[in-house]
């Protein structure tokens with residue numbers, strides 16, 4: 001676990017997602033009350049709780065657990081976090097509330113999407129009592145001391161994807177809407193996963209974000225970034241690169257996911273982030289193939 005100071009009211013806790021640093025964070029946002037944005041997976045929860053303890057935050061001081069979308073590295077830890085943070089409500093898009101109340105279908109879908117190698121690192125998902133779950137798409141949370149969080153729809157990566165403005169800094173908790181910005185591992189690409197990826201919505205989301213002159217993005221994978229124009233234009237370029245690779249392979253016949261993933265994201269076989277890179281790259285190629293095939297069949 002690492003504590004990353006971000007702003008006077010925002011702190012990132014690197015919770016060792018998939019067993020390595022530099023991959024995933026939860027953000028602690030503090031006004032008079034406190035919110036945690038993103039939960040990591042269940043195995044990250046002890047690290048997040050250790051981070052809160054080191055920061056002097058008691059479990060009953062967290063009132064809100066806020067997820068950008070239902071993927072397990074963003075919401076999978078919500079059940080164990082909610083159990084440890086007794087006063088907190090859990091916020092996610094209403095279309096995903098049922099998956100946190102009853103995670104069985106979600107887990108089967110994630111297992112197919114991420115592959116067996118990475119699946120072993122994801123842990124289980126603890127169901128959340130329905131009365132603690134809240135719809136997030138209209139969320140406006142005033143935490144006190146001028147700290148206000150507001151939801152904005154950023155679909156594409158997933159249909160339920162929301163990002164959250166931090167009105168005090170002007171920054172945006174962007175989740176996966178603009179892809180990975182993992183400086184420690186040199187990984188920069190938009191993740192376009194099976195089964196619900198939507199290219200048209202993702203393009204619209206990236207264009208909408210690029211039009212806004214956002215001063216700072218708080219990326220879940222990983223950390224705060226002030227070079228927002230660079231990150232968004234890189235996400236746009238890498239996305240179009242993937243579209244080109246997949247379209248050419250589909251034109252040629254049956255596309256080979258592993259071969260395309262290796263071309264899209266050349267990455268050495270060993271090294272701590274290789275599992276992450278391979279899994280997320282394959283998942284992205286497979287998601288783009290599925291989307292483009294559906295478009296061609298329509």
Ligand SMILES: [Zn+2]
Nearest residue numbers: 069071157176
């Ligand atoms: Zn995701």
